[in-house]
Structures are given as C-alpha cells and as structure tokens.
Amino acid sequence: MTAINLNSTQQLGSRTFKVDHATGPASLLKPHKMGNLLWKPMFTMGMMGVGVSVILAAVRTGLVGDADPADAATIEQLRQFTTGALFLGFTGIFAAISFAIARILGVFRVGGSELQADVGTDVQTLKMPTTAKAFIALMMMGMMAVAFGSISNIVAGLSFSEAADLVDSQQWYVFSAGLRRIGVALYLGGITLGLVTILGVIRFQAIRIRQLG
C-alpha cells in the first residue's frame, strides 16, 4: 500500500474518522494476519479442553458417588483438573472468537481498498481506531488472566495430593476462580469493543462507497 497522507480525517455525522490514503489496495495488518492464522487452532484447542473436562467430571462423579473418605484428596485434585481443562478450553474459544472478529476486520480492510483501487480512486482505509486497540489490549489481558487461572488450577491439582493439603487446595481454587471470572469479563469486554469496531468500519465504508459514485 502506498501511503500519501497519513493524517487525513473524514467528518461523518458526529464522528471524525482518521484515514490513510494510498494509490493501491491495502494489505492486512498484523492482528488481521493472526486472526486468519489462529482462529481455527484456537477453536480446536478450546473444544478439546471442553471435551476433556466432561470426561474428568464424569470420573470425579464416580468417586464422589463411592463416598470413600480415602478418595477425598483425589476428588479435590480432579476438581482442580476439571476446572483447569474447562477454562483452558474457554481460553481457546474466547481467543478464537477474538481472532474471528480480527479476520472480519481484515476482510473489510482489504475488500474495501481493492474496490477503491479497481475504480482508480484515492484508496482510503481507516487508521486503527481506539476501540480496536482497546479490543486487542482487553483480549490479551483476558487471555492471560483466564490462562493463568486455569494453569494455577492444574498446578494446584498436581501440588496438593494429600488429604492434609485440602485447605491449601481450596484456597487456590477460590483464588483462581476469581481470576478466571475477571479474565472472562475482560475477554467479553474486548469482544464487545471488537464488534463496535466493525460497526464503525461498516459506517465508514457505507459513506466511502457513496463518495465513489
């Protein structure tokens, strides 16, 4: 993409859009490329995590049903592993949703610029909006929080294997549950901002297409 003027703005209703100008089609930015590349593996990883957690939950249910006091530590360990696997799965699924949104934004960027290049006009693309930057930041923080929370479940499951460790294990569980909740909230907040970015892009394209005519 050949940039001409990087500081131009487009006033549209009550909103001002910052745009890049070029003579040729735009290429994908790094987040778009990552979106294209990673949404599938993250989705697969996520669904595997969910599947593993179902199996672990079934095993744990069997042990709880036996009501053998000797299994108390194992039952607690399985609680940590089940939750860890489930939320590692959620880490993957939420990441896949975020990457799929990034992929959509990439399609809009390239498709819109190719159409403008085809008709031989000044090719305008939106500069990365603040909502998109916040989307990436929230997504990364959410991913770290949920992943750390899940991994701490697994570490706790591996570390606390004796009946005497039950209180320690339960304390870790409550800690990681809070962390995971915050992580999921950050992820979902990021997804909201990703969708709001799409809203802005569609609006910009609607007016730009009219300008071409």
Next chain:
Amino acid sequence: MTAINGLILPTVDKRPEADSWHRKIGPLLAVIGMVIATATAVANWSTIGDIGVDDASVAETDMWAGGLGVAGLGVIKVGIAVALVGIIHRLWGRADSVMTTVPHLHARPDAVPLSRTPRKTKVSEDIPAPLPIHKLATRLWKPMLAMGAMGVIGGTIVRVAAASETAGTEAFRQATAWGVGLEFFGETLLLGGISFLLGTILASLRQAGGEVQRAAGEPVTVLAMSGSANAFIILMMVGTMVGIAQFVASIVLAGRADSPTSYAELATFVNPIREVALGLLLGGIVLALATIGTVLSFQFDRVRELVRRNA
C-alpha cells in the same frame, strides 16, 4: 426491501450519517459488567483466609458474590448483543450505499485481476428465499435475549436472597441448585440469542447481497451453506439442549437437597456441565463469525465483479 428485511428491521435509518446508539450503549454495558465481575471476584478473594476456619461464611459469600459475578458477565453479553444489533442496522445502510453506487462505478482497464477463492455457489434469477435457520434466527433472537436476561436476573435474586441462609442446611442447598441452575439457563439463552443475532447477520448479508445483484440486473449468486455454518447450527443446538438439561438436572438436584451425599454426587457432574453448555454455544459463535468473514470476502469479490462488468 422484501419480507425478511421487514422481519429483521422494520424501521431502519439507512443513512450512514445517522448516529447509532448501539456504539455507545454496547461498551457502556461491557464496562458495567466488567466492574461487577471484578468486584465480586475481590469479594470471593476476601474469604480465602476463612477457608478451613469458617467454611459456612465462605459458602455464604460465594452464594451472593458468585451470583452477582455471573450477572455481571450476563450484562456484558447484553452489551455484545446491542453491538450486534447495531451491526445489522449498519449492514443494511452499507447495502443501500452499494446498491445506489455500483451501477455508476467503472473499473480501470488495468485493474488488478480477481483471484477469488473457489467456493460452492448457487445462482438464481431472483433473490433466494431465506433458509429455515435464517427465519428462525430473525424471529427468535429477541425472545431468547429477553428470557435469558430474566433467567439471569431471577437466578441472581435467588442466590443473593439465599446468602442469608446458613450454609450446609437443606434450604441453602435447595437455593443453590435453583439459583445457579436458573442463572446458567439464562446465560445459555443469552448466548443462544447472540447466536441467533449472528444468524440474522448472515440472513441480512444473503438478502442484501441478493438485492444488490438484482438491482444491478445480474443473476443472483449466493454462497452455498458452508461446513462452518452447518457446524455452527449443530453446536448451537447441542449447547442449548445441554443448557436446558442442566436446568432440569438442577431441579432434580433441588429435590435431593435433603440428602447431602446424593446432592453432592449429582452436583459434582452438573456444575461443570453448566459451563460445557456455554462452551458449546461459544464454539458455535466462533463458527458463525468465521462464516460471516467468508461471506463478506465472497461479497466483496462479487461487487468487484459487478463493477468490472460496467467497464
């Protein structure tokens, strides 16, 4: 615009200049939800020192904090739904712009050749009728979201009210089963509503794409239903069914509240299954978004093709 458009959006202001309240309300709800979720996590953390010392107090705090935490996540989901509704509005505005402009556009003779990814398409003279899933999605997203919000609110009220009960009693176990079951049933429906909104976006893209092509006097080419779209429907259906099953299991669980052992056994399996339902629905949402990306890519190529015909 034809019937389905009226079904989706009876009164849409298609002017791109028109401001959209969705852009402000969606993030606002997300912020509110994030604050609630964080505050309740801190409340849970404050009880860590009491574990093993005063377990009843820990369980009672978890009762209301967990309930409000799930409600916070529900509020963000409503914010997501608001943003999606805004996207549907804007998509129709964009389609209107394309329809008005494309007949007047001419491609440069030296325009870069199209390198379209080969995909299965269907060609017809007129706009193809909406698929059953599109009809379902356009009709059901609103009731699903409304029922979901009611479920989450109801479950939260039950949990907050029951926090004053003594932990470990039959009444506490019963309220836990009802409250958590109802909340997660609500979450299931909220995600179902979001899935249907994504289905509505796909319906809008198909309909609007058809109208653009018909207005240009061209045969209407639409993408055949892709594997990801089919998998989206399957995951959404399975996720919803698991969500309903967990609610039924929660009612059974409430019935076992008089027997701590039997209650614990069933709760052990039901608790993770609640999250699994949400996981399946979220998996479906990934595939719906992927399908939207593919459809958009195809439509951009198709519009460029129409512009080339004008040359």
